[in-house]
Amino acid sequence: MAVSQGFKTDLLGSIPSLRAFALSLAQNADKADDLVQETLVKAWDKHASFQPGTNLKAWLFTILRNEFYSQMRKRGREVQDSDGIMTAKLAVHPAQHGQLDLEDFRGALEQLPEDQREAIILIGASGFSYEEAAEICGCAVGTIKSRVSRARAKLQEILQITGEDEYGPDAISTQVMGKPAA
Amino acid sequence: MKDMIKTSTADARQRRKGSGDLLGPNSEIGRKLRQYYDDLVSEDVPDRFAQLLAQLEQAKPASKKD
Numbered sequence A: 001m002a003v004s005q006g007f008k009t010d011l012l013g014s015i016p017s018l019r020a021f022a023l024s025l026a027q028n029a030d031k032a033d034d035l036v037q038e039t040l041v042k043a044w045d046k047h048a049s050f051q052p053g054t055n056l057k058a059w060l061f062t063i064l065r066n067e068f069y070s071q072m073r074k075r076g077r078e079v080q081d082s083d084g085i086m087t088a089k090l091a092v093h094p095a096q097h098g099q100l101d102l103e104d105f106r107g108a109l110e111q112l113p114e115d116q117r118e119a120i121i122l123i124g125a126s127g128f129s130y131e132e133a134a135e136i137c138g139c140a141v142g143t144i145k146s147r148v149s150r151a152r153a154k155l156q157e158i159l160q161i162t163g164e165d166e167y168g169p170d171a172i173s174t175q176v177m178g179k180p181a182a
Numbered sequence B: 001m002k003d004m005i006k007t008s009t010a011d012a013r014q015r016r017k018g019s020g021d022l023l024g025p026n027s028e029i030g031r032k033l034r035q036y037y038d039d040l041v042s043e044d045v046p047d048r049f050a051q052l053l054a055q056l057e058q059a060k061p062a063s064k065k066d
Helices: A005-026 A029-045 A056-074 A085-090 A102-110 A114-124 A130-137 A141-159 A171-177 B002-019 B028-041 B047-059
Strands: none
Touching: A005 A029, A005 A056, A005 A114, A005 B028, A005 B047, A029 A056, A029 B047, A056 A114, A056 A130, A102 A141, A102 B028, A114 A130, A114 A141, A114 B028, A130 A141, A141 B028
């Protein structure tokens, strides 16, 4: 079966989403674009295994994610912290009146373990259902749910966001922990 | 450019079914997450990807493989 024009158009249309997901995973623009490139090549080769009418985006995200983890394994799971992430961490300060700087948020996101970060991105930003995210990550729906919830709790903790719900730090610990030292 | 905008709104529409209350509009984390991600989605796509697809198309033109 020839690769159809429609498939190519759909691939082109998916690139912005793929890049966003790749950047969220790799936290590095060059690596992210390499991941997207690999994903497109693989998708092209495997196009016959894609079932038209099913979710192309989920299919592509699965390929990209597999590629990301296989590259990480090849590199012996290098420390992610090589590109100024430490600096970003230091910049995090308490949110004031719910105004949260995007840079701070990015820094906080980078501190999450990959499995939690990808889960919260897939569910909270990429628009996948828990079922779809579970399929993309090759795990149970409950696992995705717990990763999202841990990711969210961790982000709230790092960014010191309070008052959103009962999972947030309580008022006293916020008073103790939340004030800048100077 | 058009494609990017289309993808972006498709993401926004699609994610309503996913995020649930935990990361909904009342959640600061949820809002920042979407802002972070939408910024990435709306970045300009480098030409290399369109070129790559054109190359792939040339390498495998209307192949008869199954």
